[in-house]
Structures are given as C-alpha cells and as structure tokens.
Amino acid sequence: MTDLSTWGVGACADAVRSGRLSAVALATAALDRIAARNPAIIAVTRTLRDRALAEAAAVDAQLAAGQDPGPLAGVPYGVKDLFDVAGLPTTAGAARLRDAPPATADAEAIVRLRAAGAVLVATLNMDEFAYGFVTDNAHWGITRNPHDPARFAGGSSGGSAAAVAAGMLPFALGSDTNGSIRIPASLCGIYGTKPTHDSLPLAGAYPFVHTLDDIGAFTRSARDLALVDAVLRGDADDAPPLGRPALLGGWFAANLAPDMAAALDRLSARLGRLPVVDLPDVARARSAAFLLTAYEGGRLHRDALAADPLSYDPATRDRLIAGAALPDAIYAQAMAFRSVFAEYVERALADHDVLIAPATFGPAPRIDDPTIPIDGAPQPARANLGLYTQPISFLGLPVVAAPLPVEGLPMGVQLIAAKGRDSALIDYATLLEGRGLIAAKGEGR
Amino acid sequence: MNPDTPPFAPLFTQTADVDLAAEIAARIGMDLPDACVAGVAANARLLQGHADLLRGGQA
Numbered sequence: 001m002t003d004l005s006t007w008g009v010g011a012c013a014d015a016v017r018s019g020r021l022s023a024v025a026l027a028t029a030a031l032d033r034i035a036a037r038n039p040a041i042i043a044v045t046r047t048l049r050d051r052a053l054a055e056a057a058a059v060d061a062q063l064a065a066g067q068d069p070g071p072l073a074g075v076p077y078g079v080k081d082l083f084d085v086a087g088l089p090t091t092a093g094a095a096r097l098r099d100a101p102p103a104t105a106d107a108e109a110i111v112r113l114r115a116a117g118a119v120l121v122a123t124l125n126m127d128e129f130a131y132g133f134v135t136d137n138a139h140w141g142i143t144r145n146p147h148d149p150a151r152f153a154g155g156s157s158g159g160s161a162a163a164v165a166a167g168m169l170p171f172a173l174g175s176d177t178n179g180s181i182r183i184p185a186s187l188c189g190i191y192g193t194k195p196t197h198d199s200l201p202l203a204g205a206y207p208f209v210h211t212l213d214d215i216g217a218f219t220r221s222a223r224d225l226a227l228v229d230a231v232l233r234g235d236a237d238d239a240p241p242l243g244r245p246a247l248l249g250g251w252f253a254a255n256l257a258p259d260m261a262a263a264l265d266r267l268s269a270r271l272g273r274l275p276v277v278d279l280p281d282v283a284r285a286r287s288a289a290f291l292l293t294a295y296e297g298g299r300l301h302r303d304a305l306a307a308d309p310l311s312y313d314p315a316t317r318d319r320l321i322a323g324a325a326l327p328d329a330i331y332a333q334a335m336a337f338r339s340v341f342a343e344y345v346e347r348a349l350a351d352h353d354v355l356i357a358p359a360t361f362g363p364a365p366r367i368d369d370p371t372i373p374i375d376g377a378p379q380p381a382r383a384n385l386g387l388y389t390q391p392i393s394f395l396g397l398p399v400v401a402a403p404l405p406v407e408g409l410p411m412g413v414q415l416i417a418a419k420g421r422d423s424a425l426i427d428y429a430t431l432l433e434g435r436g437l438i439a440a441k442g443e444g445r
Numbered sequence: 446m447n448p449d450t451p452p453f454a455p456l457f458t459q460t461a462d463v464d465l466a467a468e469i470a471a472r473i474g475m476d477l478p479d480a481c482v483a484g485v486a487a488n489a490r491l492l493q494g495h496a497d498l499l500r501g502g503q504a
Binding site (some may be wrong): 310323 | 454456457468469472473480484489492495498
C-alpha cells in the first residue's frame, strides 16, 4: 500500500508521469486512507470508488500509449458536496436533496481537473447550503479537526480542509462566500484560495450568494496550490511579482487570541517590521456582507422554505427564513456601501501589493463550546468565525489563506491582493513558504 | 427596490418572539412551525443589529 498521507500534488503527478507509480495505485491508496481516517473525522460524505478507479485506469492507459495525461496526472482529490458530479445528486450538504435527480454532467471545475489528469475520489462534508463556519451538518455530522478531534475543522468547506489536512487527499475543492475556504484552511493548518470573484468556473456549483460565491482549492503547500489553481484558471497573469506587504490593523488587530497576535507580530518582524494599515469602516463592511448574504441566500431558498421548512437543518433554516424577510432597501444600502469600502481598499492597495490579515481570531473552537470571544462576550462560532474574512470577500479580492508556523493548534493568515493578481499572489505565498514564514502543519505525525 | 420601505426604517416592526416571527412569516408567505419561532426571532434581531451598524456606523 502506498502511504499517501504526506504526498503532495506535485509529488503524486511526478510519480505517475515518470512511471514510478500507477494512477490506480494512488487512487487505491487514497480510498484506503479515507477508510482508515474518515470514521474519526467525518470529512468524506461519499467515496466514488468505481469512478476513481476508472479515471485512474484511463490515466494509466494514456501513459502506456505514450500520451501525457496532464499536469495533475493521477492525483486523487475530492470536492465539497456542492459540485455537480455526473450521476449523483448534488446535495449541498442538505438531507432534503439527497434524493434529488442526479447531475447530468460534471461541474466545469471537475471537467478541467479531469482533463489535466486528476482523479475524483470523494465528495466532502459542509455546512448545509454553505451557511456556516463550522461544518456542523445535521445529516452527515460534525467534521472534526484532524489536529484535535474535540474541535471544529471550520467551515463551510470543512470536509475539504480536514480531508487534506488528515492526508486523505493531496488536494480538494471548496467554495468561499464569506470565508468558507479561508477559515477551515486556517483552522486545519493548510493552504486555501479565495480567487478574484468569478475568475474560476462556478458552473455546476450549487449557489448560495451569487454576488460573493467563489470556488477554490485546498493543498498542503503553496507550490501545490499554484499547480491546481493554474489548471482551474486555464491561464495565468504574467504581471510583475508582488512585494510591498503591509499588515492590516484596527479591526483586524482587535479580538485576537494572544497566540495569533504573537504569530502575526513574529511574521511582521521577519518581514522587516511591516507597516500597519488601518482601513476605515471595516465593521460596516462586515455587516454589509452579513446582510447581503442573508438577503440573497434567503431569497434563493424562499419558496422551498415556505413549502417545507422542517426539511432544512435547523441551524441553517432559521437564518435563511430571517434573511428571506429582509426588505429590498437594506440590500441596496449594503451594495451601495460596497462601492465606498472598495475605494478605501483600493487606496491601500495602491501603496501595498499584499495586505496581511488574520484569517481567524485564533485556533479552532471546541465542539462542546461553539463560541468565540468578540468584545469580551462569547458569540456563536457558526455565524461569527468570519469576522476577518467577510470584509475582504465582500469586495471580491483574491486571497490566499496561509498557515502560520505555530506551536500547538493551527492558525493562518490571509494574503490579500488587488483583483486579477491571483497567480502572483500564490507566487508570493510560495516565496514566504520558501523562507519558512508560512508552513502547513502536519497532523501530529 | 420596494418604494414603500424608507431607507432607515427598522427591518422589522415587532419585538416579541412570536410577533416578530409572525411578521416574518407573513412577509415570506409561509406558515412558520413553532420549532422555528425562537431561532427566526434571534436571527432577525442579529440582522437588525447589523443593519443599525451599516446605517449608522455603530450597533
């Protein structure tokens, strides 16, 4: 059996392309690892054994015929349970959709990954309809953090993050509307991308908030992130590399756990003591994102909620119902403020290529105490872990969530750039990784 | 945009859980099960807090 748990995307593809390992062996190893690890973590909702072995055999056949299967040859991966997988119902984590008509085609992201040789192995757990930051799913269960199973993995793409952090898969796809890739990546000690809004293919991904929804990847290295992102993107910006980093202060320096504050200070020192930028009105930006999400998400589900409210996860249902009743005026106000806040951030990005901010307040909350401290009072983690991510995705900016080299439980930062600078931003993360300033955290191995 | 909704009007007019939930149910056009009342009311208050902050700069 091949121990896949420490193999990254590049290592897997190199082994397959060079003939040292077959794609079928890699897929089998991933399935075995899922069988061994998943019962304790609950990251995987469905294993796709037949499909995975067939895709892997096709990659091996291409190699045997002297053809190049692509840059992700034989690399096993999984997708959050909201991507269309041909022949399966797209559940979006909802019990009410488990018997929905099967998807007739793969999501566009899966099509691109398959064309590059990647092998789809599993679908992965999430908060129902992506409305939450903890991956506490009433149907599938709570995805547990591989670094401490008494703690959340984060969400809503928690299954994707936990599967990669636990070494079940070299990479996975998730979606991020308000932080749903960045938060679980941070809490699980791995990398994740929230791309420039609408720059990666959303076709075939179950929607939540069309103004904010994006898809992206989780990996255990920045180099692997670059490989997967390039395939999903199809082209790369070749603009100059990014430098001139700054640390976001103000809102982004408040409410931090001491360990996170100390880790950010160390990062700043290692980068030559970063300048600190205080953006105005961040609290209003977060509230605007919160309201925009509630409004669009509520309207998306309004008819189904009216017809059968008890078929929803209670934790999602009551949020969606309240959001569905929001007046149009507040949505218009949130959208109008977006333009104002965008100007503030554009000014900051004129002086600094990369803005650095915490991804979460600190480490993963305990499952038996699902709160985080905000202004001295405990607040529900499910709704509030996006404290530092929501104001950024509100503007559609590209972000790489990058793990900090910390003792103890994982924590990460957001590396933020101007729109369209996604590839250069991943290159910047690779640079920091090479200097040891950011680093994925092993699963206690 | 609903022209009947002034820009700074409260999102919801009722305050008690049952009345607030009933107001919301009426807007959506649904029969709200009892199991939803407390959660819907709590989330409505949370949204009101965010609306106050967005409009006035403080919660």
